[in-house]
Amino acid sequence: MNGSSLQTYAAECAEELPGARLEHPFGPDWEVFKVGGKVFMLMTSVPGRPVVILKSEPGEAEALRETHTDVTPGYHMNKKHWITLEAGDSIDKKLVKELVTESYRLVVGNLPRSDQPVDPETYGAHAGAARR
Structure with a gap:
C-alpha cells in the first residue's frame, strides 16, 4: 500500500464511523478525525512522508x-498510547481498517456514556482486534 492510498483508505474507514468528524485544528497539513470532541486519528505528510497516527x-x-x-511510535504523540502507520508491505487494508476502528473504540470508551455514539465494547467486534 502506498502513502496516498494508505491515507485515503484510512480516511474512508474513519468517515464510516458513527459521530466521526474531520477537522483541521493544526492547519491544512493535518487532518484530524475526532469523535465526541476527542482525537482518534491524525493524518499528515509533515514528517516527509504520508503517515496515519x-x-x-x-x-x-x-x-x-x-x-x-x-x-512506529506515534509521531508527535505519546509513544506508549499512539502508533504511526507508514506505507509499506507490512500494511494492508484489513489491518488499516482494524486499527482505525480500534482507535475509535478506545476513544469512544473514554467518553461519558451519554456522549458515546456506539457501545465501545461491541462496536466493530466482529472485525476483531488488530491481528499480530
Missing part, C-alpha cells in the same frame, strides 16, 4: 511495532 492499547502498540516494520 492512531490510538492503541500500550501492549498492542508494542506488539504491532515488533511485528510490522511500517508501524
Whole structure:
C-alpha cells in the first residue's frame, strides 16, 4: 500500500464511523478525525512522508511495532498510547481498517456514556482486534 492510498483508505474507514468528524485544528497539513470532541486519528505528510497516527492499547502498540516494520511510535504523540502507520508491505487494508476502528473504540470508551455514539465494547467486534 502506498502513502496516498494508505491515507485515503484510512480516511474512508474513519468517515464510516458513527459521530466521526474531520477537522483541521493544526492547519491544512493535518487532518484530524475526532469523535465526541476527542482525537482518534491524525493524518499528515509533515514528517516527509504520508503517515496515519492512531490510538492503541500500550501492549498492542508494542506488539504491532515488533511485528510490522511500517508501524512506529506515534509521531508527535505519546509513544506508549499512539502508533504511526507508514506505507509499506507490512500494511494492508484489513489491518488499516482494524486499527482505525480500534482507535475509535478506545476513544469512544473514554467518553461519558451519554456522549458515546456506539457501545465501545461491541462496536466493530466482529472485525476483531488488530491481528499480530
